[in-house]
Amino acid sequence: MTEPTHQDSKKSLMEEIGITEKEIDKRRAFLELGDEDTRELVSIDPIAQAYADPVIEAFYKHLLAFEETRVFFQSPELLDRVKRAQKIYFSRLTQGNYDKAYIEDRLKIGAVHERIGLPVKAYLGMYNFYLRTVADHLFDAYKSEPGKALRTFISLLKVAFLDIGLAIDTYINRREQLIGKQQVAMRELPTPVLQVRERLLILPVVGALESYRAHQLTEQLLESISATRAKIAIVDITGVPLVDSKVANHLLQTVSAARLMGATVILTGLSPQIAQALVAIGVDLGHVRTTVDLQSGLETAERLLGYRLVPVAEKTRSDQTDV
């Protein structure tokens, strides 16, 4: 786990998620967040700083009132540290300069929350609570000018939504990275070719056979046949959840190619569903030896190779009777 985090820190989150300066401009334009808003927000900065502590206190009181969010702030030291960080976060909202450094900072904060496993609903709920609390204070401070209070609040909303968008992007980015890693892991699922007897190979296939893996399977099987001089290869597809026409055709091609090399392929482990599906989509496996399970596949293979399996007990008994 430490390795990827180390790598992450080398590359900026903006690059990683693919947010360019142009993209930032686009987002700002979409939210209609302009210089006017920056001026409005900067103008209330003194008020924001003055109210920062009571807002933070109310904020964490709210968080700690719910079981779901309380678990994230177990120790008092942690709570203290988070409070300080949160204060910096909030005060940054009214300091203007919503530039690259700002975006990177926001992404980092989103990534931290994602890493500790804070759910998105709690994240959004916290924004909701924060904005409501700030609105109260803002309209209090500008009792005589509700117009000004509203304008500032709308500006704050824009920045808050810019932040929310970025935070959710970090969540999505992490998930996408995870999915990507899993796909790579799945693709690298080995399909080992095992030699069980002289000139008999078994190839157990587990997991979905997408085209890359199907190709790899064929290559490995044919190479192994050539390397071990196998006469029979059993391909067991018990662990394959789905066989569509593409995969079926690939298997057929593999069987034919093995035949050209002088080996017989036995396909085992066709489930009732797969068998019926193959018939329904019109794949003709008539020329392929298929058996219901690996056991009968092995028996067929042994018969073809001229082996006969005799239990030890039976054999010794017959030996004794001979004597």
Add this chain to the structure above:
Amino acid sequence: MKTPILKQGPYLIASLQAEQSDTDLLELQEVLVEQVGRFRSRGVILDVTLLDVMDSFATRTLRNMAQAIRLRGAETIIVGIRPEIAFAMVQLGLDVRLSGVQTTLDLEEALAILDRQRQEGMCRD
């Protein structure tokens, strides 16, 4: 380039060369079909291990060869189709053309099959 043909007991073994032209292949067919009769051979082994490509012409000619040789009383076995060539042939749909011809991995296997078939044939006689 002429294809060398070796006589091994009741069998003929032809090793196809890498630089095999279409004419060479046709010539091989004529020679083999003729020699099967002259030596009263019971089997012909075509070794294609050295071949880098197996196109439709080569495949068709090999099949024709096998059929003609069978008419002259001998079995034909193709030996040593490499993995990549086997798969390429299947993808090009050429494997169907060889469906009547036996294929094996190596010479030893081919000789074993021919021996077995010869014995079975003798038993029936």
